Amino acid sequence: MAEELHLYISAWSHEAVEKEEGRSTLAEIWDSMREIELMSNIVWVRVALHDDTQIEEGGEKEVLTLAGDSIVIGTNMQPSELEKMVNFKWLCSDGVIEISPTELDIYSCMPFIPENFNCLEIVWD
Numbered sequence: 025m026a027e028e029l030h031l032y033i034s035a036w037s038h039e040a041v042e043k044e045e046g047r048s049t050l051a052e053i054w055d056s057m058r059e060i061e062l063m064s065n066i067v068w069v070r071v072a073l074h075d076d077t078q079i080e081e082g083g084e085k086e087v088l089t090l091a092g093d094s095i096v097i098g099t100n101m102q103p104s105e106l107e108k109m110v111n112f113k114w115l116c117s118d119g120v121i122e123i124s125p126t127e128l129d130i131y132s133c134m135p136f137i138p139e140n141f142n143c144l145e146i147v148w149d
Contacts, residue, residue: 030098046116047115047116048114048115048116053095053115056110056111056114056115057069057095058110060097060110063109065099065100065101065129066097066098066101067098067099067135067136067137067138067141068097068098068135069095069096069097069098070095070096070097070098070134070135071094071095071096072093072095072096072128072134073092073093073094073137074089074146075113077089077090077092091149093148094145094146094147094148095145095146096123096128096134096141096143096144096145096146097143097144097145097146098135098137098138098141098143099144100138100140100142101142101143101144102143103119103120103121103122103144104120106120106144107119107120110146112146115146115148116148117147117148118147118148119146119147120144120145120146120147121144121145121147122142122143122144122145123143123144123145124143125137125143128143132143
């Protein structure tokens with residue numbers, strides 16, 4: 025397992041890169057989520073570890089089995105409302121589900137969730 029993880033985020037504009045197959049670049053997803061986070065009915069947008077992630081202890085080491093990640097949004101919208109605002113084909117996503125904040129506390133730090141707000145997760149394929 026690699027000791028360090030290096031991520032490349034393209035500095036090119038989205039229009040300058042001709043997209044082929046697969047999910048959008050991290051830079052494109054970042055820009056899209058920043059736009060969503062600025063909306064008045066969104067309190068935060070975070071990347072969380074998938075709830076199937078496992079940390080196993082073996083002697084003196086802990087081994088992380090990363091099952092994936094997901095985008096979680098703190099909002100007072102319903103999943104169907106958010107689905108109308110996000111381009112799921114572009115994200116290679118299957119839609120939005122509501123999740124319990126307790127599911128996030130397992131592996132991810134989560135900001136405060138105001139009363140009458142939910143956690144919505146963008147589901148990856």
